[in-house]
Every structure is written in C-alpha cells, then in structure tokens.
Amino acid sequence: MVKAVVLGASGGIGQPLSLLLKACPLVDELALYDVVNTPGVAADLSHISSVAKISGYLPKDDGLKHALTGADVVVIPAGIPRKPGMTRDDLFKVNASIVRDLVKGIAEFSPKAFTLVISNPVNSTVPIAAEVLKAAGVFDPKRLFGVTTLDVVRAETFTQEFSGLKDASKATVPVIGGHSGETIVPLFSKVSPGFQIPADRYDALVNRVQFGGDEVVKAKDGAGSATLSMAFAGFRFAEAVIKATKGEKGIVEPTFVYLPGVAGGDEIVKATGVEFFSTPVELGPNGAEKAVNIIDGVTDQEKKLLEACISGLKGNIEKGVEFIKNPPPK
Ligand SMILES: NC(=O)C1=CN([C@@H]2O[C@H](COP(=O)(O)OP(=O)(O)OC[C@H]3O[C@@H](n4cnc5c(N)ncnc54)[C@H](O)[C@@H]3O)[C@@H](O)[C@H]2O)C=CC1
Numbered sequence: 001m002v003k004a005v006v007l008g009a010s011g012g013i014g015q016p017l018s019l020l021l022k023a024c025p026l027v028d029e030l031a032l033y034d035v036v037n038t039p040g041v042a043a044d045l046s047h048i049s050s051v052a053k054i055s056g057y058l059p060k061d062d063g064l065k066h067a068l069t070g071a072d073v074v075v076i077p078a079g080i081p082r083k084p085g086m087t088r089d090d091l092f093k094v095n096a097s098i099v100r101d102l103v104k105g106i107a108e109f110s111p112k113a114f115t116l117v118i119s120n121p122v123n124s125t126v127p128i129a130a131e132v133l134k135a136a137g138v139f140d141p142k143r144l145f146g147v148t149t150l151d152v153v154r155a156e157t158f159t160q161e162f163s164g165l166k167d168a169s170k171a172t173v174p175v176i177g178g179h180s181g182e183t184i185v186p187l188f189s190k191v192s193p194g195f196q197i198p199a200d201r202y203d204a205l206v207n208r209v210q211f212g213g214d215e216v217v218k219a220k221d222g223a224g225s226a227t228l229s230m231a232f233a234g235f236r237f238a239e240a241v242i243k244a245t246k247g248e249k250g251i252v253e254p255t256f257v258y259l260p261g262v263a264g265g266d267e268i269v270k271a272t273g274v275e276f277f278s279t280p281v282e283l284g285p286n287g288a289e290k291a292v293n294i295i296d297g298v299t300d301q302e303k304k305l306l307e308a309c310i311s312g313l314k315g316n317i318e319k320g321v322e323f324i325k326n327p328p329p330k
C-alpha cells in the first residue's frame, strides 16, 4: 500500500502533479491538501478510473493531520512562484514559513514519510525542513529530498541534438549543486551514453540549464513559473522513490540531500565544503541509500562552475538553517 500526499495540491504544479500521481498504478491512496480548492480538485480527479483512492483537505477540521496520517510519500509544491525580475531567493520571505509549518505537520503526523520539497528557494527550504525535523527529533536524512529533477530534465532536453536520442530521457546528464542560477551545475563531461558538446556551444548550453527557469518565467509574463514541466519532473522523482521502496534496484537520480546523513556523503562534504548538495543518489527501500560522488575527474570548466556554485550555495543553506535556529522576530 502506498499513500502519497501533495501539499499545495491546488496550484499550478500541484494539480498536474496530482493528476500524474492519480494515474500512477503504484499509488493506492492520494491525499490532497491546500489552503484553497482541494475539495474541487479531489472531486474532479476522483472520476478517473485508476487505482488511487483520493481525498481532499483544507486547513479546517484538522485537514493537514488527516491528509498526512499514514503517508508514505509527501510532495510539497506549496508556496508562491516567481514573477519576472525576481530571483528564487526573493520567494524566501513568504515560502520559508509555509514550508516550516507544513514540515512541522509532517514531523507530527507522518515522521517516517519520504518528504520531497519542490517549494523554492529549494537551496534554503530543504535546510529549513531538515532543521524542523531535527528539532522534533525525527530527522532521517535518507528521507528528505530537494527536488532538482527539473534541472536534469532540462539538461536531457537541451542536449538532445547532441545525444541523438529520440527519447531524450534515456540519456543520463548529471546536474549537481543546488537549484538556482549559478548553483546549478550540469556535468556534460559525465553524460552517458557518451556524447560531445561542441566547444562553441558549451557556454550557451550551461547557461540555458542554469537559467531555464527564467525562460519560462519570462514567457509566462507574470502568470508564474514552470508548472507542467515541474509536475512531470516531480512525478518522475516521486515515482523513482516509490519504485525503490518497492524493491526496484539500480535507481539513481540527482537530488538535494543532507550529505552527512547519507552513505558516501562525507566524501562529497570534504570535496565541496557544503552539507546540502544535489548529487546522484541511489534510492532504495529506506530512501537515499548512497550519495554518488561524481566530482572527481571533472573538467577545468566544470571546476569553475562548481566554485561559483558552492559560494552561492553556502549562503542559501545558512539562511535556511538560521531561519529555524534563530527565528526572525514576528
Ligand atoms: N523545485 C523546482 O524545480 C521548482 C519549484 N517551483 C516552486 O514551486 C512552488 C509552487 O509553484 P506553483 O505551483 O507554480 O505556484 P502556485 O501559486 O500556482 O501554487 C502554489 C499553491 O500552494 C498553495 N499554498 C500556499 N500556502 C499554502 C500552505 N500554507 N499550505 C498548503 N498550500 C499552500 C496555494 O494555495 C497554491 O495552490 C513555488 O515556490 C515555485 O517557485 C516551481 C518550479 C520548479
């Protein structure tokens, strides 16, 4: 039995993500929670003739508690998206407390659930989630993930003309670091099957992966950021976690984790100096089984990208940790 929960289920990401989870035969029960509109979204999805039993909750009548009780996988796309001219960090003011409060609910009602954080800024919201779980005494680093899959999906898509693959998702194009601008580091030297990026296209391609989110924000012109591609990516990662819990072997996806709590993570902390980092992670029945170090042997160009990534990431992580350890006055 797998119970999946979406917190922020009525939003631009939440609705298509809930649709994909409702259609997934691996999901037996799906609970939707949001501050608005969940009864309608749940009623709509309930007419779909798939396996998952669906329910929708609002904050009233202990909605969060009922949504989370018995959860195996909780996906969080709650919070405001960017408008043109904003950075992801500009979302911190609003989204930090949204994520904090939802994760407090997870700590109380479903402390063993796999928690997948989509809400931006991921570089800070995941450290916030970790600190909340730590404070409640229920933090298991193998069960907390920042969802950076959209960066990987973009990298696969934007390199398709070089990989030559009809189905770009069949390529492995590792993207590591964090999830904003220069903290996003595609490792084109580590693609498989091996293919070459022409030198004169390298900078533009790196930039497109790092700032792919801006492309969508600009095109939506004030109506939000990536939602459909994010729902695809969020579902891909959630499905990978679910398949791994069911015993499927060999599933490796980049994700933003607390490295000291994951096997192999210390080596990456030593190499990067940061404790939260997105790296390919082998998934298993208990979540993040192993953090794979793919930094060794990167090119000089990639080393430079990593330096910029790490200096940006440090501040983002610190900001999230501080938000819980030394909360701002109300
Ligand atoms: N990790 C990633 O790669 C990506 C992350 N994002 C982020 O995902 C978040 C959501 O984006 P959209 O779905 O486009 O925004 P949206 O505004 O369309 O939806 C957000 C939903 O969250 C709900 N919400 C707000 N406060 C809540 C609370 N306390 N509890 C439960 N639900 C609450 C809202 O009612 C709304 O339905 C944003 O922070 C965005 O930046 C977006 C794309 C990619």
Ligand SMILES: O=C([O-])CC(=O)C(=O)O
Binding pocket: 081, 082, 088, 120, 150, 212, 213, 214, 216, 217, 225, 226
């Ligand atoms: O750009 C944004 O704000 C949303 C996001 O994280 C992405 O599309 O990668």
